[in-house]
Amino acid sequence: MTTDAVLRPHAEQQYADELARLAEHDERPRPPGWKLSPWAVTTYLLGGELPGGAVVTPKYIGPRRLIEVAVATLATDRALLLLGVPGTAKTWVSEHLAAAVSGDSTLLVQGTAGTPEEALRYGWNYARLLAEGPSEAALVESPLMRAMRRGAVARVEELTRMPGDVQDALITILSEKTLPVPELTTEVQARKGFTVIATANDRDRGVNELSSALRRRFNTVVLPLPATVDDEVDIVARRVGQLGAALELPEAPAGLAEIRRVVTVFRELRSGLSSDGRTRLKSPSGTLGTAEAISVITSGLALAAHFGDGVLRAADVAGGIVGAVVQDPVADRVVWQEYLETVVRDRPEWRDFYRACREVS
């Protein structure tokens, strides 16, 4: 299948050119099993210019040190745990890291409440098992097992959503680097280059805490929310543009001013401090990540396009914002009202927004 026809190509397909060019210019030593040197992997993630003028686009906008720690972790064949609130590009980073290190980001196990242990180890083709008895042919390998055989990077998404006993199946794999198959009295020994990148959400409720035994086997990198308003406005505006096109919404120019306002509100409430640093605020119980800002803006755009005058206005985003902030009807409402009365009200250029919010609350 060509990459043009698929809805979402893998990272190594989409950025095949860049990876090839990086490999071409990469003269530094590569750890065994790696497609690129650690320096080239860092450049791939953070962007840069190659000798010859080719430009590598940045995949991750954020602190350089985080990516350096992540790459250094993989280079010491430790497992990497990416932690962060929703919408901090954990999955995105893990996919691109795997694509750059192993040239393959598809060795993926998605963690859910129903993920069975077989998804991490191996399963059986039962028809074959019954017909022929246990044999290599009847074995259904997990992505992890394949990664071990090939010396590649395996990815485990949403590790904390898996039940605890399933998580712990990783312990042997990570410490012994082997996966025994007692039924066949064999084992799979990981080749050099094998490691695991796991992502987990540290804010969600109802997660299964990692056991300390497992936690010990990971190096942890916490991905932060965007550092500055401008970064975040940039990310939101770009993503909203892409989403609007994909959903084929009627054209409504997403006013940068309105986006900035939403981002500012979210940042202020999240950090518990007004942007001028003078007023302390309470933080609401819900997550106010970049992802929520994007969804508020897209739904505001839909409102403006279908029911408004086609221009994104304060009234179109007010409802969405209140809905996003006030998750707990009692505590969050107090938080929101305090915010309205102590911060929003005092900003003359926000008067329309204040009125719109008063109406919906």
Next chain:
Amino acid sequence: MIESRVLPDEEQPPAVAHVQVYGVRHHGPGSARAVRRALEEFEPDAVLVEGPPEADPLLELAGDPAMVPPVALLAYSPGLDAAGTGRRAAFWPFAGFSPEWQAIRYAVGAGVPVRFCDLPAANQFVAASGEQDDGDDVRLDPLGALAEAAGYDDAERWWDDVVEHRSGEDSPFAAIAEAMAELRAALPVPAAGGYRRREEQREAYMRRTLRRALKDGHERIAVVCGAWHVPALLEQVPAAADDQTLRGLPKARVAMTWVPWTHGRLAGRSGYGAGVRSPGWYHHLFTAPDRPVERWLTDAARLLRGEDLHVSSAHVIEAVRLADALATLRGRPLAGLEEVTEATRAVLCEGSDLPLELIHRRMVVGERLGVVPARTPMVPLQRDLHAEQRRLRLKAVPDPKDQDLDLRKPTDLDRSRLLHRLRLIEVEWGVPKEEGRSRGTFREAWTLAWRPEFDVELIEASAWGTTVRDASAARAQAMAADAGPLPELTALAERCLLADLPEALPEVTRALADRAATDTDVAHLMEALPALVRALRYGDVRGTATGPLREVVDALAVRVRVGLPPATTALDDDAAESLLDRIDAVHAALALLADQDHLTAWQRTLASLLDHPGLHGLLEGRLTRLLLDAGLLPDVTARMARAVSTGAAPARAAAWVEGFLAGGALILTHDDELLRLLDAWIAELPPDSFTAVLPLLRRTFGGYTAAERRAIADRARFTTSPPGETLDPARAAPATATTLRILGWETP
């Protein structure tokens, strides 16, 4: 190695002397080690160190075994002017890893004369005009500038990478001197302002000191100074030119002493801090014999274990590997603080920033307090206190003595302020005899007792400031920065007012505002408000400026209004009672504040609460009463009728009555209508309900004075008996007697 043949002054062309100038990075462990090594090799017969020459007589104290760095040389004006104007203080901090300290220790240890060669503090205290602009950072940290040019963000890193790890070169100082010469040539000459003049004076003085040392017959002279000054010292400048530069410099009186210093003060960038961001790390680098990374991470692991965090040796191994891998990735020969911190965060702390902060505080900065020998001269804070004691005629005696102060007298007021300030810097010389309520009066009673250890406390507190006032203000600000719950901060605000420290108040009030904003429990806010309003009023009495406090009170009042409605739902009896107390207190406080806007808004909030369904009876009654007293409720009788009508549960009605009447009995003696309603309600209660309600009513009426009870009973007797009914006094007699006794109308 810089070896220059300096021709001493005109008339003496004698023996050729060897002078070595070591350009160092202040507080750089790499420099310190290199200086120590170079001195041991060179074996000078005199050592000159950058620093104030007034401290020369104090230098031998540095050899005292009781002297433990970090310590600082303190220069201060011993100003006898009681007004305290024009006082200045300057500190020259030394840590164990300071090259200057190593040079001094070497010289004292080897019995070699050692002298300071910088411009005297006496001259430095008189500001050269326009000196305020402190030049740019290049001059303060030239090695940092070079490091930055080489693409490093930490000068120590660059130094380590470039100097320490280069093999085959025994001393880095020649290269440093060359680099500095280049840097000085490349940088634009600073504008001809005070900064440049001061710089020229300092360097001229250094050259002059060097010339004098040569004249004294020393032949092997080592000079330890900031790298920036090396080219200036090596320059051939005629003595006459320097004399010209230094002629007629204004002087101030200066006294010097050693004071204990802390790593935390070294880390500060402002004030007297040295801007060393990681003194603990430097100390480690300087003291660790080998494998600094491994040792550091092991120490970090032990520290975390001490805090009951599970960190194993396996963690340390992985952290070391990660730090090394990171260093390789970043193209550095050895992992530095940055790599080590990243590794600590990712492995030892499992991504969490909290334990990392602990490591930063305890290891990277490091809680280390220096010690000075007992024979060190006294610090200015002590002198200031002695001056104050003389001025206020308060004697420091060990036996406890009572002192009554009348705050209307200026001397007594100053005494009170001094004692309050001393308490802020933990010198509990005076202890108030009764804390609390007596504040509103003009009297204060203290017990004074001086203890010898106060001197130690004063020396320690001298890091906060050179006068009792400055020190206590700085201390209060620091306390505000890490105070705990809201009441602690309100107490601190009150103490600042008592001690008359308006300069500390903004900091305290800002912390207070921040804490109030994030406190989710409206009860805390309501508790804080009355104390603050009291403080405001008290400030008025003492004539203290309370502007910022007023803002906090304003904000607090708003937050209380917003937060109160949700806090009034679904309360049990106890919770309602405690909330009632708080509402009363806030109400009284706002009345005391006498701000009509606040009062109106508050009353509006109360009025909106009143119509809240499910409001506890006690609260509803009380709110009705408060609003009635404010003259805002036209339909009180209707409300009371509703509250005590048969539809309402008797217990709730009783609670309502209790709340309503809690504020005094007068209303019943004056409003017949209400009294009749109440009376009718009690009369119509079914027997079971009456028994249930009776204790509540007893409690309500028990709170009144006997006179009030009698007045109510009188009125009840005359107004409420339905006319025309025939009574049988004999049958009613026992009941009447009991009732009378309950009412207290007639004592048995």
